[in-house]
Amino acid sequence: MTLLEVEGLSVRFGRRRRRAIEDVSFAIEPSQRLGLIGESGSGKTVTALALMGLLPQNAAVGGEIRVNAVSVRDLDEHSYSRLRGDAMSMVFQEPMTALDPTMRVGRQVAEALLLHSRHQAGSSRKSVMAMLERVGLDEVGRIADSYPHQLSGGQRQRVCIAMALINSPDLVICDEPTTALDVTVQAKVLQVLNEVLGAEGAACLFISHDLAVVSQVCDQVIVMLDGRIVEAGTVAGVFSHPEHPYTKGLVATARLDQMPPGERLPTVPDFYRGQL
Amino acid sequence: MSILRAEAVSRCFGAFPALRGIDLEVGLGQRLGIVGESGAGKTTLIKLLAGLDQPDSGQVWFDQKIVSGRPERDLGFLRSSLQIVFQDPRSSLNPRMRVGSIITEPLRSKRVRRELNDIDQRQRLGEVLKMVDLPADSADRYPHEFSGGQRQRIAIARALAPKPQVLIADEPVSSLDVSVRAQVINLLADLVEREGLTLLFVSHDLMVVRHLCDSVIVMRAGEIVERGQSAEVFEHPQTDYTKALWAAVPRIRV
Amino acid sequence: MRKAQLNIGLVLVGLVILAGVLSLLWTPYDPIRVTSNRLLPPGWPHLLGTDGMGIDIASRLLIGARYCLIVGVISVGVAAVVGVPLGMLAGMRGGWLDELTMRVADIVYAFPALLLAMLLAAAFGASTGTAMAAIGIATIPAFARIARAGTLQVVASDFVLAAKAAGTSRWGIAARHVFPNIAPLVGVQASVGFAMAILAEAALSYLGLGTPRPTPTWGAMLRDAQDVWYTQPVQALWPGLSIALAVLGFNLLGDGMRDVLDPRLREVK
Numbered sequence: 001m002t003l004l005e006v007e008g009l010s011v012r013f014g015r016r017r018r019r020a021i022e023d024v025s026f027a028i029e030p031s032q033r034l035g036l037i038g039e040s041g042s043g044k045t046v047t048a049l050a051l052m053g054l055l056p057q058n059a060a061v062g063g064e065i066r067v068n069a070v071s072v073r074d075l076d077e078h079s080y081s082r083l084r085g086d087a088m089s090m091v092f093q094e095p096m097t098a099l100d101p102t103m104r105v106g107r108q109v110a111e112a113l114l115l116h117s118r119h120q121a122g123s124s125r126k127s128v129m130a131m132l133e134r135v136g137l138d139e140v141g142r143i144a145d146s147y148p149h150q151l152s153g154g155q156r157q158r159v160c161i162a163m164a165l166i167n168s169p170d171l172v173i174c175d176e177p178t179t180a181l182d183v184t185v186q187a188k189v190l191q192v193l194n195e196v197l198g199a200e201g202a203a204c205l206f207i208s209h210d211l212a213v214v215s216q217v218c219d220q221v222i223v224m225l226d227g228r229i230v231e232a233g234t235v236a237g238v239f240s241h242p243e244h245p246y247t248k249g250l251v252a253t254a255r256l257d258q259m260p261p262g263e264r265l266p267t268v269p270d271f272y273r274g275q276l
Numbered sequence: 277m278s279i280l281r282a283e284a285v286s287r288c289f290g291a292f293p294a295l296r297g298i299d300l301e302v303g304l305g306q307r308l309g310i311v312g313e314s315g316a317g318k319t320t321l322i323k324l325l326a327g328l329d330q331p332d333s334g335q336v337w338f339d340q341k342i343v344s345g346r347p348e349r350d351l352g353f354l355r356s357s358l359q360i361v362f363q364d365p366r367s368s369l370n371p372r373m374r375v376g377s378i379i380t381e382p383l384r385s386k387r388v389r390r391e392l393n394d395i396d397q398r399q400r401l402g403e404v405l406k407m408v409d410l411p412a413d414s415a416d417r418y419p420h421e422f423s424g425g426q427r428q429r430i431a432i433a434r435a436l437a438p439k440p441q442v443l444i445a446d447e448p449v450s451s452l453d454v455s456v457r458a459q460v461i462n463l464l465a466d467l468v469e470r471e472g473l474t475l476l477f478v479s480h481d482l483m484v485v486r487h488l489c490d491s492v493i494v495m496r497a498g499e500i501v502e503r504g505q506s507a508e509v510f511e512h513p514q515t516d517y518t519k520a521l522w523a524a525v526p527r528i529r530v
Numbered sequence: 531m532r533k534a535q536l537n538i539g540l541v542l543v544g545l546v547i548l549a550g551v552l553s554l555l556w557t558p559y560d561p562i563r564v565t566s567n568r569l570l571p572p573g574w575p576h577l578l579g580t581d582g583m584g585i586d587i588a589s590r591l592l593i594g595a596r597y598c599l600i601v602g603v604i605s606v607g608v609a610a611v612v613g614v615p616l617g618m619l620a621g622m623r624g625g626w627l628d629e630l631t632m633r634v635a636d637i638v639y640a641f642p643a644l645l646l647a648m649l650l651a652a653a654f655g656a657s658t659g660t661a662m663a664a665i666g667i668a669t670i671p672a673f674a675r676i677a678r679a680g681t682l683q684v685v686a687s688d689f690v691l692a693a694k695a696a697g698t699s700r701w702g703i704a705a706r707h708v709f710p711n712i713a714p715l716v717g718v719q720a721s722v723g724f725a726m727a728i729l730a731e732a733a734l735s736y737l738g739l740g741t742p743r744p745t746p747t748w749g750a751m752l753r754d755a756q757d758v759w760y761t762q763p764v765q766a767l768w769p770g771l772s773i774a775l776a777v778l779g780f781n782l783l784g785d786g787m788r789d790v791l792d793p794r795l796r797e798v799k
Contacts, residue, residue: 039453040424153314182313182480187524209453212526236530253458256483257527261506262465265458265487326695348699355697368688372710381706382696434692 001069003170003203004028004051004088009063011046011055020046021227024063028171033197033204035214035235037250038224044207047224048173051205052090053080068170086116089164093176095156099148105159106132106144112163131162134199136192154185158192165196172197173205178213190216211254215239223247225274245272279304279442279474280325280358285334285344287320294320296498297334304441307468307475309485309506311521312495318478321495322444325476326360327351339441352387359435363447365427369419375430376401376415382438392438404433408463425456429463436467443468444476449484461488483525486510494518536786542779549595559586561593562744569762578768581751582758587768590746594769597747598776601662601731602724608666609673609723614716616670617677618708622685622700632678635671643668643730644739651739661740665730669723676719680712714791721784725777732773748773 009024021043028034038044049055051065053072065072067087072080084090092098100108109128125144132140135158148156157177164172177193178186194217197204206217214221214235221238223231223246231244242248249271259265280302287295295317302308310318323329324336327343336344338354359382362368369378380397382388389395405412408429419427428448435443445464449457465488468475479485485492485506492509494502494517502509502518513519558577565584572579578587620631647664654660684690684707693703734740735749743750748769755766 039455183482183526184313184480184521184524186526190526209455210526211454212528215529216526239528239530250455251528253455254528256458256487257525259487261487264465265462267458267462268455269459328691328694348694352697355695358695360692360695362688362692364688368692370689370693370707370711373706377706381693381698385697385699385702387699388697431692434696438696 001030002027002066003030003032003068004205005064005066005069006051007064007066009047009050009065010061011043011050012060012062013056014058017060019227020059021050021224024224024227024229026222026229026232028203028205030170031201031203032220033206033218035218035221036205036207036224037209037211037214037221039209042224043227044209044224045175046227048090048175048205048207051173052084052088053077054084082116085112085169086167087169088171088173089167089169091157091160091164091172091174091177093179095153095160095180096148098160099156101148104145104147105151105156109144109159109163109166113166116167127166128162131166132159134196135159135162135165136188136195137162152185153181154189157181157185157189161189161193161196165200165202168200169202171203171205173207175207176209177206179208179210186213193217211239211250223250246274248272277304278302279339280476281337282321282325283335283337285321285324285331285336287317287324287329287331293498295324295331298498298500300493300500302442302474302476305472305474306491307477307489309489309492310476310478310495311480311482311485311492313480313521315497316495317498318495319446320498322360322446322476322478326358326444327354349387352385352391355382355385356388356391356438357440358442358444359438359440361428361431361435361443361445361448364451365419365424365431366451368431369427371419373418374415375417375419375422378419378430379404379415379434379437382434388438395438400437404436407436407467408433423456424452425459428452428460432460432463432467436471439471440473442474442476444478446478447480448477450479450481457484464488480521481525482510482522494521533786535782536790539779539782539784539786542775543783546595546599546776546779549592550599551596553592553596557586557589557592559589561585561589561746569758569765572764579764581754581765583754585746587751587765590751591748591768591772593746594748594751594772595776597658597741597745598728598731598773601658601665602727602780605662605666605669605727605731606720606723608662609669610716610720612666613670613673614677614712617674617679618681618704618712620674621678621681622704622708628678631674635674638667639671641668644733644737647734647739656739656742658741658745661731661734664734665727668730669726672723673716673719676715677712680715681708684708684711714787717791718784718788721780721787725780725784728773728776728780732769 005027007025010022011020012018013020024047036044050061055061099105106128109131110124113124113127128144129140132143137143137155137158143155178189181189190213206214208214218235221235222229225246231238231247238247239251242251249268252266252271253268278301282298282300285295285298298321312318324331331344335342338358341353343354380401383395383397383400401415402412405414410429419430422430449460452460461484467473477485477489489506492506493500496517502515509518510522513522567580568582568584570576570580576586581587616631620628643664646668647661650660650664690703690707693707731740732749735747736753740749741747751769752766758765
């Protein structure tokens with residue numbers, strides 16, 4: 001059974017009905033990893049928030065979203081909130097703002113767990129520690145008792161991943177999870193994400209503007225431009241033989257490693273001169 | 277002939293040693309990459325070189341003139357000849373100023389004007405806007421009307437306005453989309469070439485540094501752990517730290 | 531919702547200003563001449579009735595609006611003109627100067643405005659001037675603190691670092707970068723401070739520490755109404771309602787401005 005089906009999804013904002021995304025359709029099978037590529041303002045984050053039912057009040061949503069063949073568009077807020085963090089969870093770009101600065105991180109992970117299971121508060125600590133260990137954190141006892149500001153950016157993002165995965169969700173949505181991190185930390189976080197997603201068999205919608213990062217996590221990819229999907233396929237296919245001129249531009253700019261130093265780099269407008 | 281020199285420079289913030297005895301010499305026309313993780317001391321180092329902060333010990337020289345320990349009013353020579361482009365153009369441009377006055381700000385300082393023989397502000401504004409490929413009518417608009425890549429161009433235009441000899445770029449493309457990154461790197465490379473600038477380029481992205489810089493220093497915990505020509509350092513890294521940094525650069529895996 | 535707040539605030543404040551300006555040109559009756567038509571109920575030709583001295587209440591309210599505006603503008607002006615530069619100086623220089631300024635502000639803050647007003651009234655005689663001075667001085671710390679907090683935030687931003695790197699002097703940074711960015715905060719504080727000044731002036735006049743008779747301020751009208759409280763409670767209603775609505779108006783205006791002027795809300799178009 002297909003895990004997530006999105007059909008003709010569109011989102012408009014405000015009284016003037018400004019279009020954010022239009023006619024977006026894709027599907028994610030269980031344990032599949034789908035990359036969503038696009039620039040700032042292309043509608044990536046709006047798509048993610050629409051799936052999670054987290055769009056602001058002034059958003060008008062059209063189209064269909066089905067999770068495990070059940071439409072979530074008809075769900076009331078209460079049923080939706082039981083779905084969030086359980087069947088599907090999310091990892092945000094900025095781990096500092098995604099965590100509550102006034103609460104010890106161990107307790108935050110425990111709350112994510114207790115919200116959706118019948119765990120007793122006592123036995124939850126063991127699960128929390130185990131989860132923190134699985135995202136590659138050392139000294140989990142000390143980390144669990146720390147406040148977010150006492151941790152490094154990489155540690156915070158691992159805590160967020162632990163929170164997102166502690167209820168063994170079917171789908172994890174990652175919105176630019178490593179953009180705020182150093183390359184070395186990014187590499188470690190990506191490795192951890194790959195490991196835990198694999199171990200849990202969870203599917204993933206991985207949103208990024210960085211093709212290289214997407215290629216390290218995902219097997220399928222869709223490319224978004226101005227709120228629409230312009231290309232979709234396997235990572236290998238799209239990245240080696242892009243069809244849409246915009247995708248060609250994206251792929252060319254991402255291959256910095258293949259350029260001789262000092263030479264002029266190809267840019268997106270070399271390939272695609274639409275609205276950018 | 278060196279234009280910037282740091283001798284045994286150290287700087288502590290409370291008990292935390294951000295820099296421990298850095299020695300560095302930058303030649304005229306050199307394009308030096310400064311790489312390392314967050315907290316390695318990269319930004320502290322360039323603040324000291326730019327005279328925006330004072331070392332606890334050691335000395336900084338610019339063009340045979342001492343920078344460290346001097347009061348701001350004596351630093352006019354440095355303010356006109358050394359400029360900085362910051363990481364995030366969303367915070368480095370005053371949201372309540374028009375682009376025109378943002379760019380000409382370096383030209384309005386009395387200390388800088390003394391060094392520049394009263395440059396014509398209007399004319400220079402037009403010149404630098406053209407140099408960074410922004411339309412001339414940008415001057416009357418506000419920063420929030422521009423995209424991230426365009427805002428970084430505005431920041432670059434501001435840095436170029438006083439005709440500096442040295443341009444320091446502190447992670448200038450880290451907050452930009454990968455697809456916009458190439459355009460800003462091309463622009464920087466062009467400008468450095470055409471204006472004969474000396475470039476200090478701070479980044480945690482080694483691929484960009486390899487592309488843009490002829491030489492590189494690798495920093496870790498307030499010290500320089502490796503230095504040399506870019507090609508040499510990246511193809512034959514000597515320390516495990518540099519190897520790890522190089523290995524961490526994300527590459528397309530198909 | 532936010533818009534509504536701002537609009538209601540604007541209407542109420544507009545009414546006070548209108549009344550104050552109108553009182554310069556015209557009042558229905560002489561606002562200080564004592565007549566024999568005492569304690570008339572609301573009706574015609576005295577719309578809101580007359581007070582214990584036989585003076586038209588509507589006329590006194592109009593004059594009162596003028597005094598309330600004068601007191602607000604001058605006391606808030608004094609507080610802002612002194613407090614904002616002090617706060618900016620403290621925030622930009624830091625160190626011992628910052629410590630000193632803020633400790634002095636704490637002391638002034640802790641010193642009751644009422645006591646200050648009494649001291650000033652004792653020294654110079656109770657007048658509108660002493661009331662304004664007392665309110666102004668007592669409000670300086672609020673402005674200094676908000677200006678300092680805003681300054682610290684602005685000074686930490688990259689654009690100030692960029693301005694320093696461009697050789698901009700401290701004065702230039704203060705005038706071009708710090709002040710424009712904290713101006714909205716100061717504006718909001720001014721509006722809220724205005725409301726507090728109106729309230730404080732009414733209290734001082736009520737206690738006889740403000741504008742002396744026969745000038746009709748809203749506080750003085752309340753005091754007069756107290757004499758006939760048991761027989762004519764409606765007498766207290768008019769000045770009381772005026773004070774309440776004016777205070778509400780300036781508070782709503784302040785809150786509304788805070789939301790409208792927040793650049794983070796503006797940037798997301």
